[in-house]
Amino acid sequence: MHIRDPIHGVIEVSSDERALIDSPQYQRLRNVKQLGFADLAFPGATHTRYSHGLGAMAVATRVFDALASKVSLDADDRARFRQTLRLAVLFHDLGHPPLSHATERIMPRASALKLPDWVQSPSRANEERQADHEDYTLKLLLDSGLTAEIERRMGPRGISPSHIAALVAGRAPPGPAPFMSAGRDLLPILRQVVSGELDADRMDYLQRDSFFTGVSYGKFDAPWIIENLTAIEREGSIHLALLPRAVFAFEDFLLSRYHMFMSVYYHQASVGYEQLLQRFCETSGDEYSLPSDIDAYLEHDDITLIAALRRSSNPWAKRVVRRQGFKLLVEEGPFETAHGSEAGHLPAMAARLEEEGIDCFTTASRGVLSTYGRAATLLVKSPHGDIPIADYTPLYRRYAEPSTLARLYVVPERAEDARTLLGIAAPPKG
Numbered sequence: 213m214h215i216r217d218p219i220h221g222v223i224e225v226s227s228d229e230r231a232l233i234d235s236p237q238y239q240r241l242r243n244v245k246q247l248g249f250a251d252l253a254f255p256g257a258t259h260t261r262y263s264h265g266l267g268a269m270a271v272a273t274r275v276f277d278a279l280a281s282k283v284s285l286d287a288d289d290r291a292r293f294r295q296t297l298r299l300a301v302l303f304h305d306l307g308h309p310p311l312s313h314a315t316e317r318i319m320p321r322a323s324a325l326k327l328p329d330w331v332q333s334p335s336r337a338n339e340e341r342q343a344d345h346e347d348y349t350l351k352l353l354l355d356s357g358l359t360a361e362i363e364r365r366m367g368p369r370g371i372s373p374s375h376i377a378a379l380v381a382g383r384a385p386p387g388p389a390p391f392m393s394a395g396r397d398l399l400p401i402l403r404q405v406v407s408g409e410l411d412a413d414r415m416d417y418l419q420r421d422s423f424f425t426g427v428s429y430g431k432f433d434a435p436w437i438i439e440n441l442t443a444i445e446r447e448g449s450i451h452l453a454l455l456p457r458a459v460f461a462f463e464d465f466l467l468s469r470y471h472m473f474m475s476v477y478y479h480q481a482s483v484g485y486e487q488l489l490q491r492f493c494e495t496s497g498d499e500y501s502l503p504s505d506i507d508a509y510l511e512h513d514d515i516t517l518i519a520a521l522r523r524s525s526n527p528w529a530k531r532v533v534r535r536q537g538f539k540l541l542v543e544e545g546p547f548e549t550a551h552g553s554e555a556g557h558l559p560a561m562a563a564r565l566e567e568e569g570i571d572c573f574t575t576a577s578r579g580v581l582s583t584y585g586r587a588a589t590l591l592v593k594s595p596h597g598d599i600p601i602a603d604y605t606p607l608y609r610r611y612a613e614p615s616t617l618a619r620l621y622v623v624p625e626r627a628e629d630a631r632t633l634l635g636i637a638a639p640p641k642g
Contacts (some may be wrong), residue, residue, distance in 0.1 A: 217263070219419050220270045228365040232299070233266075236510055237306055237358040241265060243513035247421060248312035249489075252535065253481040254425035261305045267420055272301040272412035274438055275405050283401075283443045283450060288370075289393040296371050296390075297402050299362070300379035301412050306358075307348025309502055310517035314486040318493045319343040324504035325351045331381040346380070348509060353377045356506045379406045397449045404452040409590040409601065410437065410462065418468050421476060429471035433461045444591055444598050453591040453598065463607045470611055478577040478617045480540045485532060487573055487621070492521065492528035499524060538573065538621035541630055546615040558620045561634055570630050571623040578616040 213230050215223040225233065232238065241262040250257040276294050285293065309315040322336075322343040329337075331350050352358055353373050362373045374385040382403045384390065391399040405412055415434050422430025440458030444451050454462060493500070500520045503509055521529040531537065542558060558574045565572045592604040602608045622630040631638060 215266060217267055217270065219267050219416065219423060223266055223270045225266075229298070229302075231365055232358070232361060233302070235358050235361055237352050237356055238262070238265070238303070240510050240513055241305065241308070243515050244308055244310060245514055246417065247425075247476070247482070248314075249482045249485040250425065250476060250479060252485060252537075253479050254427075254476065256424045256426055257421070257476075259420060259424045261308055264417055264420055265302045265305055268304065268412045268416040269298050269302040271415045271434070271438075272297050272405050275412060275441060278438050278441055279401070279443055279452075283393075283396075283398070285393055292370050293391065293393075293398060293402060295366065295369060296375050297379065297405060299366070299371075300376045300402075300406050303353060303376065304349065304380055304406060304413060305345070306352045307345040307350070309345060309348075310512055311514045312486050312489055313345075314489045315493065315502065315517065316342070316344050317490060318500070319348075319502050320504045322347050325506075326355075327351060328354065330385055331377060331383060333381075333383060343504075348506070349380060350377050351506050353380065379403055382407065395448065396445060399449070401443055401450045401452045404590070408452065410441075410452070410454065410465070414469065415465075418465070418472055421472060422468075425476050427472075427475060429475055430468050432465040432468045436461045437465065442593055444593060446598075451591060453593040454601070456592055456594050456604075459592060459601075459605055462601065463605055466607060466611055470615070473579065473615070474546070474617065480543065480619060481537065483575050483577055483617075483619065484537045484540065484621050487575055488528050488532050488537060492524070492526050492532065495528060496524065496526045499526065536624065538571075539624045539627040540619055541572070541622045541627065541634075541636065542620040544618045546617065558618050561620055565622065565630055565633065568629075568633060570626045570633070572630065573621055575619045575621070576616055577619075578614050 213225045213227070215225060217223050239262070242260055244261045245251065245257075246259050246261050246264050247257045273294070276297050280290055280294070309319065319342055322338075322341050325343055325347050327347060327350055331354075353362070354377050359373045362371075362376065366372070372390075375390045378384050378390065378399065379402050384399055389397055389399070391397055391402060404410075407413060415437075418430035418432065419434065422428065437454070437458055440455040440461075442453050442455055444453045500517065502512055518533065521533045524530070542561065544558065562572050562574050590601040591598045592601055594604070602612060628638075630636075
């Protein structure tokens with residue numbers, strides 16, 4: 213089957229892959245928007261995690277094909293690793309909850325999902341922690357109707373659901389290492405394509421989100437980056453690396469991600485409505501919850517959540533469905549918050565408003581934009597040796613520190629009172 217995609221052109225899908233795409237586990241993503249509330253600010257941003265998964269799979273395939281000749285794989289291993297990687301990237305977002313990361317706050321404890329111990333890294337092994345979308349992704353891969361379908365379709369090729377889950381979790385399952393080839397372990401490099409500093413996920417969503425929001429910030433030279441990816445062997449394991457001539461393209465990629473976060477992902481509308489949704493989740497009791505039963509979880513998507521909000525008498529639900537968001541009163545960008553204003557400035561203003569009976573809240577959109585917390589280090593294969601990307605380019609270090617957008621929102625009916633009380637000038641009209 214050929215799927216036409218506005219970002220990557222034609223995406224080829226085999227008959228077995230099509231059967232997995234047609235599964236209810238993947239089809240649910242048709243009704244989960246990629247950017248949550250972003251379409252309130254960017255009307256075109258109604259694309260879904262369904263299309264993102266297909267696009268990321270296309271990118272991962274191009275990355276693998278570019279790397280395979282540099283790793284020297286026999287035909288059987290090459291076909292098996294390629295197919296496993298395609299499915300891992302296709303399914304990497306299976307467990308995302310409805311509409312927004314805000315609903316992860318009402319997920320059950322991770323222990324309720326009864327995941328096998330091997331998928332849990334030491335940092336995630338605490339059974340008392342709250343489950344997140346990655347836990348649900350692994351559950352869907354390892355213990356759902358999709359599991360049996362993967363075994364039926366891919367088992368004859370030597371691919372099991374645990375192999376796909378291993379690339380999502382970044383940890384090998386018990387037993388023989390599934391990604392060994394000629395005495396070398398390719399789990400590290402394949403995992404980096406799924407989730408890393410220069411992964412297929414990012415290379416798709418930056419371009420896709422930029423296209424559908426109508427902004428230009430997410431554009432970078434993906435073909436040049438992919439052409440200049442290579443592999444490095446260390447102690448019997450194969451890791452991802454970049455040739456020096458493409459470092460400038462990586463810097464452009466890094467800037468693209470930073471600007472997309474500042475202008476799109478942390479947009480005031482999205483952040484404000486996520487806070488309202490969070491308040492609904494915190495105050496609605498058992499009115500809406502995400503179940504640990506994986507079949508019941510499949511019933512939860514954006515449509516289900518919006519329907520629940522429309523039925524609800526909860527005041528925060530009403531504000532979300534009626535688009536009666538709180539007004540942004542003050543915003544302090546990353547350069548201002550870096551000088552300490554976030555620590556006391558906005559919370560003090562919020563406390564003053566609350567004393568006067570004016571409902572408000574503060575938000576701090578904060579993240580390290582250069583890397584994932586559990587990602588393996590991307591190396592630069594230079595004439596002077598294999599150098600971590602953070603040590604090779606000063607631009608990486610520039611964005612390695614957390615960036616924060618701090619904001620103060622106020623109930624719109626009292627916005628003028630709040631401005632007067634705090635001595636804030638009204639925004640210019642037009």
